[in-house]
Amino acid sequence: MSGVYDDGFLARTEAGLKAALPRWGLAPETELSLLTISENATFRATSTGQGDLVFRVHRPGYHSRVEIGSELAWISALRAGEVVTTPRPVPLRDGSLIGDLDDAGTLRHVVAFEFVPGAEPAADAELAGWFRQLGGIHATLHAHARSWQRPDWFTRKRWNFASMLGGRPLWGDWRAGLGLDAAGRAHLQRAVDLLERQCATMCEHAGNFGLVHADLRLANLLVDGTKLALIDFDDCGFSWFLYDFAAAISFIEHEPYLPELQDAWVEGYRAIAPLSAEDVERLQVFVMLRRILLTAWIASHYETPTAHMMGTAYTDGTLVLAERFLARFG
Template sequence: MADFQANTRPFAELDRAGRTRRLRRLAEAALTEYDVPVARLTPLPRGRNTAFRVDGADGHRYVLRIERPDGPSVAQVRSEMAWLAALGRETDLAVPRPVPTRERQAATVVADPAVPEPRTCVLYRRLEGRFLDERLSAPQLYRLGEFTARLHRHGARMNGLDRGRADDLTAFGRAQVDGFSDTVVDRAVALAGGDEGVRAALARVRAVRSALGFGADVFGLVHGGLHQENYLFHRGRARVVDFDDCGFGHYAYDLAVTVDAFTHLPHHAELREALLDGYRSVRPATFATDPAVLNAFVGLRRVQLRLRELDDHP
């Protein structure tokens, strides 16, 4: 009886484990679109999307990512895959390599009766390595800084991609012409229970954005989520995964995401300096590492995460 009830309950009422079980069937259907012999499918715990590790009978490992229903559009996901493919062709940066479908498509859309809406799915080669947190070291952050600068340098050459802004405050802001308009800020303050500290943080970042402008030296394609769950290390090299939040923004935003995510560590000041030194070793003439600029974007990131939490748990 319990299994029957679990299978008939509305998808929205299921916990993460229950939704993952439903989405596993959808993942199996998606994999039939690829020329990959599947030996085993294992759910991965990280990220806002649902993902499965795919052990291929060919000896290779892959990751199948199922987009959340409020995530990027199919066209936007294909643009993400186009950037990853270009990075694979044109650089030696360690990023996931997309696997096309049998029809040579970068993504596939799959439906299952047990899931309310069709989902966009992508498959890419799995990167080996270790995710670190408390054990992060200054040399590792230096290498991540180098990686980030090279990523930005490449992203500046990618034109015509269908990606939104990486620094949108909320879904409401994303739907507006100006994602930082007074109306958007008022809504953000209201969502935060009237906290005027949110307005002050956003005023600081608005002033910094205005001073920086939007030239190619300060603004372009960024990863959008460079925290510890999205970068790993293998044989001394930094590797970056999960470009699902990639979009256009100020380069300082990417660095701010990284900095804010390790502020709980006792050696965070040392890590911050190493990250910025590594970045400057590739892009020496940059405003992205200026302390006032970076601190303003750290404030933006904290507001983003707070509003996202409130949006997810109204």
């Protein structure tokens, strides 16, 4: 769905959320400030009484209530097992974890989390150190996903070739990439065809495919001193475990320091779990898969600040990376 977050829509969203605040025990006059607009809209509620909360108002038509409940179930399990540091979901006064807003007849799901201090890590000389820590975190998450007994009703999206670049794309058709002309589409088609063949060789079995965060990019990491917290499990779902690395380098795939980040991530991962030389080689397959997926996302979510900032330059960079990918794997 594109063109959702215009000024009128955001004003209605904020007004609806403000009216719903008492259901979380907050006064209607509690100050709300918009934090981010990406897939969803997130707001910070500044409260002097019980601490700040972060509210996520879901984009209409993306996740069902059961899917959101499944995300929160995984977060709760991770917190209970002290697997990772991530904010606590905050229930409504009636004990439920998911609220609803009526937006002119459209149901909007809302969840709240405790506010956790921290800032996005900077893309500087310290980033490799955080990626070393992130590699260990990913390995720990993957081990948990393999052993955790999910509830019978657990439902999350499947991130595979068909749902990313194939016939059932969740984030739009990559062919609609901003600024992509006929020659560019033909060039990317060759890369997509190669990705399809590569994905077909990697069977979706429990050893290499399972529940992943799928979006631990820099914006979803919170650095506070030496601590690293994870946020925004909204895209968690079933995919290849190695896809988590590609998600981690979203929007910086073209940077010259990428090899250093990959080496650090691999080192951190191997400190917790095995990672073969073949696995390391395949990381670049998932990087290309994610890059083209994000090229489609930018086109289908162009009204969001992140997509608008990337614009056609991101598509141009995707074409360059596709040429390198074809030379390496074609």
